[in-house]
Amino acid sequence: MKASILYEFNQPLLWQETDRPTPGPTEVLIQVMACGIDGTDLKLLSGFGYAPDLPFIMGHEIAGVIAEVGDHVIDFKLGEWVIAYNFTTCGECLPCLTAHEQLCVNMGSILGVKGKNGGYAEYVVVPERQLVRISPGVTWTDAAICCDAGLTAFHAVDRSRLKVGETVLIIGIGGVGSVAVQVAKAAGACVFAVEVSAEKEAWAREMGADETLNPSRVDIPATVRELTNGFGVDCVIDIVGQSATIGDGINALRHGGRLLLVGYTPDYYALEGKYLAQNELELIGTRAGRKQDLINAVSFMASDKAESIVTQTFPMKEANEALAALRYGEVCGRIVLLT
Numbered sequence: 001m002k003a004s005i006l007y008e009f010n011q012p013l014l015w016q017e018t019d020r021p022t023p024g025p026t027e028v029l030i031q032v033m034a035c036g037i038d039g040t041d042l043k044l045l046s047g048f049g050y051a052p053d054l055p056f057i058m059g060h061e062i063a064g065v066i067a068e069v070g071d072h073v074i075d076f077k078l079g080e081w082v083i084a085y086n087f088t089t090c091g092e093c094l095p096c097l098t099a100h101e102q103l104c105v106n107m108g109s110i111l112g113v114k115g116k117n118g119g120y121a122e123y124v125v126v127p128e129r130q131l132v133r134i135s136p137g138v139t140w141t142d143a144a145i146c147c148d149a150g151l152t153a154f155h156a157v158d159r160s161r162l163k164v165g166e167t168v169l170i171i172g173i174g175g176v177g178s179v180a181v182q183v184a185k186a187a188g189a190c191v192f193a194v195e196v197s198a199e200k201e202a203w204a205r206e207m208g209a210d211e212t213l214n215p216s217r218v219d220i221p222a223t224v225r226e227l228t229n230g231f232g233v234d235c236v237i238d239i240v241g242q243s244a245t246i247g248d249g250i251n252a253l254r255h256g257g258r259l260l261l262v263g264y265t266p267d268y269y270a271l272e273g274k275y276l277a278q279n280e281l282e283l284i285g286t287r288a289g290r291k292q293d294l295i296n297a298v299s300f301m302a303s304d305k306a307e308s309i310v311t312q313t314f315p316m317k318e319a320n321e322a323l324a325a326l327r328y329g330e331v332c333g334r335i336v337l338l339t
């Protein structure tokens with residue numbers, strides 16, 4: 001098969017022939033149809049954060065057709081259309097047994113990120129346990145982006161406990177934010193989106209945001225209070241995680257409000273304990289998502305409420321060009337590679 005292979009950090013991937021992997025007894029071989037790319041891939045390329053052993057095949061938003069099944073695979077068969085949950089977990093610890101696989105205390109590999117080759121290839125092997133069927137009517141590209149952007153957005157909104165009529169400030173309308181805006185709207189919330197360019201503000205409105213706020217033009221907490229009769233928002237979902245965005249988020253919350261931290265950077269944020277206590281603020285971390293969030297995301301994509309967040313596609317062999325477009329371009333939504 002052919003794949004885009006990472007041989008050296010900070011160097012272009014090489015599109016070349018490599019051995020087609022063979023599924024083990026409880027695994028399937030997927031013929032990749034689409035694979036999304038995102039900022040995690042850029043970090044991998046530069047060896048920042050997760051540093052997989054090289055050579056490595058990236059790609060953690062995989063959609064495709066089952067091309068081969070292991071001898072002990074029970075629930076899936078040849079030809080089925082599937083997407084892949086990225087975490088290979090132990091299945092035995094308390095988080096695993098309570099359907100919080102993303103918190104597995106014995107976390108194994110992460111598909112296309114660490115320890116297991118991903119979807120920048122014509123074929124990829126995935127354990128049966130990590131497969132989710134694609135709902136009818138969902139395109140390959142929309143199915144692929146569910147694996148990270150969709151799942152992360154669903155998990156964050158789930159943890160936010162958003163209710164009908166509440167207000168939410170979503171900071172950062174990239175792939176995850178584009179889905180989060182839609183899911184928050186579907187939950188009946190009023191959505192304010194924070195983005196730094198006019199083009200991305202327009203994109204956020206296209207995704208359903210009621211208002212957009214640009215921190216280069218307005219003071220975010222002050223503007224939020226103007227929009228909420230001085231109260232502040234019920235909830236903030238911060239997908240950026242810089243000290244400035246965390247600060248804006250905290251200061252935009254109403255008394256008793258909830259701040260969800262989805263994105264993160266090496267930044268710290270100093271918060272006075274008294275402010276947290278006396279305003280009864282809740283700070284909630286959220287990591288990727290559960291397998292159930294992936295199931296919810298792909299079924300949402302099949303609904304008439306969903307807008308595609310995929311704005312550009314590249315042939316699989318042009319992964320370097322796609323990554324450059326992501327790194328240097330003003331990309332709204334998501335870029336997806338197609339075989």
Ligand SMILES: [Zn+2]
Nearest residue numbers: 090093096104
């Ligand atoms: Zn576990």
